[in-house]
Amino acid sequence: MDFSQTYQVLHSIENALKSYKRVAQQNIRTIDDTITVDQMSLLQQIKNNPNTPQSQLAAALLKDYAAITRMVDLLVKNKYIKRKGNEYDRRRNTLLLTDKGEKALKKLKSVLKTNHEIAMKNFSNYELDRLDKLLQRLIVNCS
Amino acid sequence: MDFSQTYQVLHSIENALKSYKRVAQQNIRTIDDTITVDQMSLLQQIKNNPNTPQSQLAAALLKDYAAITRMVDLLVKNKYIKRKGNEYDRRRNTLLLTDKGEKALKKLKSVLKTNHEIAMKNFSNYELDRLDKLLQRLIVNCS
DNA sequence: CAAAAAAATTTGATATATCATTAAGTGCAA
DNA sequence: TTGCACTTAATGATATATCAAATTTTTTTG
Numbered sequence: 001m002d003f004s005q006t007y008q009v010l011h012s013i014e015n016a017l018k019s020y021k022r023v024a025q026q027n028i029r030t031i032d033d034t035i036t037v038d039q040m041s042l043l044q045q046i047k048n049n050p051n052t053p054q055s056q057l058a059a060a061l062l063k064d065y066a067a068i069t070r071m072v073d074l075l076v077k078n079k080y081i082k083r084k085g086n087e088y089d090r091r092r093n094t095l096l097l098t099d100k101g102e103k104a105l106k107k108l109k110s111v112l113k114t115n116h117e118i119a120m121k122n123f124s125n126y127e128l129d130r131l132d133k134l135l136q137r138l139i140v141n142c143s
Numbered sequence: 144m145d146f147s148q149t150y151q152v153l154h155s156i157e158n159a160l161k162s163y164k165r166v167a168q169q170n171i172r173t174i175d176d177t178i179t180v181d182q183m184s185l186l187q188q189i190k191n192n193p194n195t196p197q198s199q200l201a202a203a204l205l206k207d208y209a210a211i212t213r214m215v216d217l218l219v220k221n222k223y224i225k226r227k228g229n230e231y232d233r234r235r236n237t238l239l240l241t242d243k244g245e246k247a248l249k250k251l252k253s254v255l256k257t258n259h260e261i262a263m264k265n266f267s268n269y270e271l272d273r274l275d276k277l278l279q280r281l282i283v284n285c286s
Numbered sequence: 287c288a289a290a291a292a293a294a295t296t297t298g299a300t301a302t303a304t305c306a307t308t309a310a311g312t313g314c315a316a
Numbered sequence: 317t318t319g320c321a322c323t324t325a326a327t328g329a330t331a332t333a334t335c336a337a338a339t340t341t342t343t344t345t346g
Binding site: 001002005006007008009010012013014015016018019020022023062113116117119121123124125127128129130131132136137139141142143 | 144145146148149150151152153154155156157158159160161162163165166205256259260261262263264265266267268270271272273274275277278279280281282284285286
């Protein structure tokens with residue numbers, strides 16, 4: 001395990017993520033240029049579990065609480081979601097998609113699928129699994 | 144190639160990168176809490192090729208020109224490097240490490256090595272190579 | 287029950303990311 | 317040698333990342 005090799009791998013991980021995010025964002029922009037890849041993920045998460053605490057949204061999106069608060073602010077400002085008080089626990093928010101949010105999500109789902117197909121072109125299920133397992137080991141090492 | 148599997152892989156890539164950056168930054172902070180992982184990479188690049196145009200530094204660090212400009216600003220402000228005019232091409236900067244920059248780099252190199260060892264613990268050279276090759280294919284797909 | 291601890295979120299400060307635009311300098315062609 | 321394209325860098329605007337600290341509400345516990 002020499003340094004140049006580990007350097008190379010870490011560099012490739014960063015490169016892979018950034019390359020994917022770049023094309024993903026470009027494709028999304030052709031449909032809706034007021035939303036980002038991450039905002040869309042958040043929108044999806046909120047739709048799937050409208051009453052989840054933001055702390056769990058943060059975990060799902062690999063972000064910290066502060067980041068989620070600000071993304072929620074933006075989505076509210078841009079009218080994709082509404083923030084309501086939770087009647088059982090007044091510390092929490094209940095987040096709900098607006099019509100605009102629902103429509104945006106519907107339109108963008110196919111783009112997201114296309115993005116995945118672009119990134120993973122020519123990968124077999126087996127290779128995807130192998131890649132994921134290798135990454136999981138790295139994640140565990142860093143935990 | 145189903146969606147949940149590609150989603151999982153992309154999620155793992157992001158998770159791997161963030162997990163690594165988090166431990167890397169934590170370890171660096173024990174030595175010097177005024178510098179970031181990326182600033183250190185930039186410092187290293189500048190030391191290796193002091194007369195490279197910033198566009199190439201950007202490519203090496205997978206960042207865009209604007210990001211490099213701002214990182215250079217910060218490194219200058221914090222006295223890790225000096226910006227001089229390039230006498231042959233007045234559009235360019237010549238960037239030079241200060242004493243402080245040299246010392247910081249020297250101290251941090253061992254930390255960087257440790258960070259790599261933590262992240263890649265129990266990976267064989269063969270596995271590292273395999274991981275890199277899989278990532279390279281994803282990168283090419285997104286180019 | 288009152289005080290302390292914990293949970294959920296927000297806010298502040300600083301660093302990065304990304305895209306578009308602007309500015310300045312260089313080099314080449316007519 | 318002027319004019320135009322290209323290169324290099326800086327700026328502006330907005331979104332995100334990260335850590336620390338503050339706020340509000342709920343839960344625990346003495």
